[in-house]
Amino acid sequence: MGVPVAVEELSVSYGRTPVLQRVSLSVGAGEFVALLGPSGCGKTTLLRSIAGFVKPDSGRILAGGRDITTLAPERRGAAMVFQSYALWPHMTVARTIGYGLEVRGWDRPRIAARVTEMLRLLRLDGLGERLPAQLSGGQRQRVALGRALAIGPEILLLDEPMSNLDARIREGVRHELRALQRQLGITAIHVTHDREEAMILADRIVLLHEGRIAQEGAPEELWARPASAYVADFLGATNRLTVRVRPDSAAETAAAEAPLRLSPGRAPPPGMALAHFRPEEARILAPGETLDGLVFHGTVALSAYPGGRWRAAIRVGEEEALVDVPDRLPEGAAVRLGIPAAAAHVFAAQTSDRQAAVTVASQ
Missing domain, CATH: 3.40.50.300 (P-loop containing nucleotide triphosphate hydrolases)
Incomplete structure (x- = not known):
């Protein structure tokens, strides 16, 4: 033994x-x-x-x-x-x-x-x-x-x-x-x-x-529950999109859809932050579909087939994120990209690798 x-x-x-x-x-x-x-x-x-x-x-x-x-x-x-x-x-x-x-x-x-x-x-x-x-x-x-x-x-x-x-x-x-x-x-x-x-x-x-x-x-x-941006990135949450953290510890996107409340006591300071997430945990939302999470408006930049599913590159402003989807998405199509609350990990935009992470969840 x-x-x-x-x-x-x-x-x-x-x-x-x-x-x-x-x-x-x-x-x-x-x-x-x-x-x-x-x-x-x-x-x-x-x-x-x-x-x-x-x-x-x-x-x-x-x-x-x-x-x-x-x-x-x-x-x-x-x-x-x-x-x-x-x-x-x-x-x-x-x-x-x-x-x-x-x-x-x-x-x-x-x-x-x-x-x-x-x-x-x-x-x-x-x-x-x-x-x-x-x-x-x-x-x-x-x-x-x-x-x-x-x-x-x-x-x-x-x-x-x-x-x-x-x-x-x-x-x-x-x-x-x-x-x-x-x-x-x-x-x-x-x-x-x-x-x-x-x-x-x-x-x-x-x-x-x-x-x-x-x-x-x-x-x-x-x-x-990654403890830092470094941990999140190393464990596959390689997508990063900008969000704003409000003084009431809610994260909001430029899409002006419902903000997401962050876990009490673990939110980064108010200001610009980055939401990290994995391609397989993101979703393309149907018209009118709501989500407990973060929602971004974007367009399809590219679709590729790595095997077993399609992977789409979604352009959100000047940023880009990858998402796994069941079918090919036409390039240039407008989409709503949804990140479920449990899949989004929010960190201050200039965080050090040892700063505590925020795993977002609705209250």
Whole structure:
């Protein structure tokens, strides 16, 4: 079974460049946590600090209540699966999976039994004598995972292990990994830049930005209630249209339709603001249709078919937003673009990435 992990006020610099800035994070025993963010946000440095490959400038790392900050990687009770898999080309699958056990002094019969167990668990039966070059990408990924799991780690660290797989294989491997983690009850910390991967795998997502935690929580919490414009944008709310926030904390559009009351205590200051929303959550309203949300008047600039639905670009004044629609819309047509209250996230136009968000909802 896994152990809880705690990162306390961790700071890491590369030369004079700060990479992590007093990051604190707790991971429960048996929990699957995804460290999410773009390149350069600090997620891999945080993972490698937990693994013992990066020395922090300050702060502590605890595993099961034990301070592991200065321990060598092999003494931390953790195993890591690397992005490249790091499989030895001359070693068979069976030898690769059992290598860590050899290093630990296990006898051959015991190693063989453990390797057989791992091959069965990871659906690699019959492949024990193959070399990495004879395996598919998904099989190589499972071999790397088997090597990590064979030693019975309390913590499993995953550094973008599916980034080298094609989309079709990756989708299946995600679900396999999640099922395996639950079956074993192991504590897992997974680095990824793929928001869909994080949403599928994680009990909790930790979204990083410039060496700090921008927001953490259950996937559905971050999706529905992003804490900043940065979080909203990273989680797919890439459309942005201008609204005005009134002194009574209601948002109104230039369409002069009914304003939308913002959540009490979370509205940005009165003035210009931006409503963030996802293409799939917006709607084209029928004539006379009302909506509990924001309504914009615009024209169709372009329609395209990415598969399964049409996507229309709607021009609103000097701005443009994308919306998914069931049928093609004629270019130049006048439309009313509706953003349901639960789908609109309003932030001050000049907000910093750490400013609290507003998830609009009618009162």
